[in-house]
Amino acid sequence: xxxxxxKNLGISFGGLRxxxxxxxxxxxxxxxxxxxxxxxxxxxxxxxxxxVYQPTDGTILLDGINIVGKSTAQISVAGIGRTFQNIRLxxxxxxxxNVKVALHNKVKYSLLEGILRLPSYFEKEKxxxxxxxxxxxxxxxxxxxxxxxxxxxxxxQRKLEIARALATNPKLLLLDEPAxxxxxxxxxxxxxxxxxxxxxxxxxxxxxxHDMKLVAGICEQILVLNFGTELANGTxxxxxxxxxxxxAYLGE
Amino acid sequence: xxxxKKVIRKxxxxxxxxxxxxxxxxxxxxxMIAALVEFHILNRQFTNLIVPxxxxxxxxxxxxxVTGFLGELSLGHAGFMAIGAFTSAIFTLNVNMPxxxxxxxxxxxxxxxxxxxxxxxxxxxxxxxxxxxAIVTLGFGEIxxxxxxxxxxxxxxxxxxxxxxxxxxxxxxxxxxxSNYTWVYIAVIITIIACANLVKSRHGRVICSIxxxxxxxxxxxxxxxxxxxxxxxxxxxxxxxxxALYGHNYSNIKATDFGYDKSIDILVFVxxxxxxxxxxxxxxxxxxTVLPELLRSAQDYRMLMYAVLLIAMMIFNSSExxxxxxxSDKLSRITRxxxxxx
Numbered sequence: 279x280x281x282x283x284x285k286n287l288g289i290s291f292g293g294l295r296x297x298x299x300x301x302x303x304x305x306x307x308x309x310x311x312x313x314x315x316x317x318x319x320x321x322x323x324x325x326x327x328x329x330v331y332q333p334t335d336g337t338i339l340l341d342g343i344n345i346v347g348k349s350t351a352q353i354s355v356a357g358i359g360r361t362f363q364n365i366r367l368x369x370x371x372x373x374x375x376n377v378k379v380a381l382h383n384k385v386k387y388s389l390l391e392g393i394l395r396l397p398s399y400f401e402k403e404k405x406x407x408x409x410x411x412x413x414x415x416x417x418x419x420x421x422x423x424x425x426x427x428x429x430x431x432x433x434x435q436r437k438l439e440i441a442r443a444l445a446t447n448p449k450l451l452l453l454d455e456p457a458x459x460x461x462x463x464x465x466x467x468x469x470x471x472x473x474x475x476x477x478x479x480x481x482x483x484x485x486x487x488h489d490m491k492l493v494a495g496i497c498e499q500i501l502v503l504n505f506g507t508e509l510a511n512g513t514x515x516x517x518x519x520x521x522x523x524x525x526a527y528l529g530e
Numbered sequence: 531x532x533x534x535k536k537v538i539r540k541x542x543x544x545x546x547x548x549x550x551x552x553x554x555x556x557x558x559x560x561x562m563i564a565a566l567v568e569f570h571i572l573n574r575q576f577t578n579l580i581v582p583x584x585x586x587x588x589x590x591x592x593x594x595x596v597t598g599f600l601g602e603l604s605l606g607h608a609g610f611m612a613i614g615a616f617t618s619a620i621f622t623l624n625v626n627m628p629x630x631x632x633x634x635x636x637x638x639x640x641x642x643x644x645x646x647x648x649x650x651x652x653x654x655x656x657x658x659x660x661x662x663x664a665i666v667t668l669g670f671g672e673i674x675x676x677x678x679x680x681x682x683x684x685x686x687x688x689x690x691x692x693x694x695x696x697x698x699x700x701x702x703x704x705x706x707x708x709s710n711y712t713w714v715y716i717a718v719i720i721t722i723i724a725c726a727n728l729v730k731s732r733h734g735r736v737i738c739s740i741x742x743x744x745x746x747x748x749x750x751x752x753x754x755x756x757x758x759x760x761x762x763x764x765x766x767x768x769x770x771x772x773x774a775l776y777g778h779n780y781s782n783i784k785a786t787d788f789g790y791d792k793s794i795d796i797l798v799f800v801x802x803x804x805x806x807x808x809x810x811x812x813x814x815x816x817x818x819t820v821l822p823e824l825l826r827s828a829q830d831y832r833m834l835m836y837a838v839l840l841i842a843m844m845i846f847n848s849s850e851x852x853x854x855x856x857x858s859d860k861l862s863r864i865t866r867x868x869x870x871x872x
Binding site for chain 1 (some may be wrong): 544685724727728731732733735736738739741742745746747748749750751752753754760806846
């Protein structure tokens, strides 16, 4: 059974058909790419997958369970994590806290135990500290754990967002333009990090990107969207040499 | 063998040097206040201020939870204070128990009923955001006040044993003035510790994350409404406690004592002290409760001077002078002492 199966997914905003009849099947452990010109509906698709929008038609099956109609928080608990196109970090919190807050569903103690500072508070906080630090180390952010998130340079902010999403222990990780604004060196480093994350945490990754080098470099399968609907679907070689795809990006 | 290690480690985590120092400071300050009052070192004008100062500290710290840490503007906090004051007063007027247990129960009841209303109001209101939420909380503060004025209140038994029923607009009188510096001090310490501990727990982190970016908070599995309500109810409870303390400081209370202007007063404490700054709320509440009293001699010019001083404090708070003072040794030595105690 595929990890994620999207069938005939569509959403209309009034008269605008933003996503139309999209089908997608992502197998467990795959590195899947989602590309298309600006305005094609990629982020809208992400928003549909995470419950920010409710689709007007179609179903989304995560591990066989239909998640259409669930709230964003419920979908996160079900196992989908995401990053955002415009970075949405918790700016007034430290780097470590940004990751620790993502662990709140994994490591729990009750409200009373927290306020009365019972022993489980100290134990669980220690567990959270360790786990958060382990994740930060993967992204080379452990040295900056006490910085406020807003004080990190742009590239590190993007990495922190991925680290935070990873802390929720998702089955499927959605990365929305993770390489945006990065130079070629940073992009190459990010490619290695994404591959490492997929292997080390045994998760499936779906990413939106405009950087074709990254997409061709790590994606195993790619879906191309244009005007809200599928334009092509296949391996990087097939898709990136497809004349229709080239036309969509470059014009006639 | 492993259980032995655990047992030894447990007390260590609470019994740190820092916490022992804090405890010593807490006891020392209490003894200082007790001395100031019992030996009549402070005149009446100031000893009368101790309960209002304490109540205001509790109100400011609890409002800071909602406004500073959760990031939602609540303009009806005095409404919860009113609920606490009136329910606790109705309890002490109509129930006959020995003094201290009766007052303790009254405080708990005042806080709990206020918390209950915090929940009832919070569930519909907290789905709103920003300005809309602020306006609706303002509305609810006024609704609570109006309801108190509209209903009839049971005010204990008269000499013949018949129940006295008072019209809400007349308020309640004949309340036993249980509040004293000891009750208030204990309540203030409990409030500060509870709120500070909440903020530095996983629930506090969630609340702050909602303030910083609620969309991202949802994406990591946080049920935003649930935690908004949690913060709101928590804050309402302490506002109710403050109301109970305030209500038993004078022998009569009226709904007009707890109007929109009181809500704004509390908000001013929070803003001056700094959003998300518990220590700041405490200091601001103290200064801004004492200041109007100090200015009493200025009579007609009192409110004008209060306003001017308030503006001056706000400007100083965000000024270069303050940052320069903070960076220099003098202020940092004082603040380091404060840091040790929290």
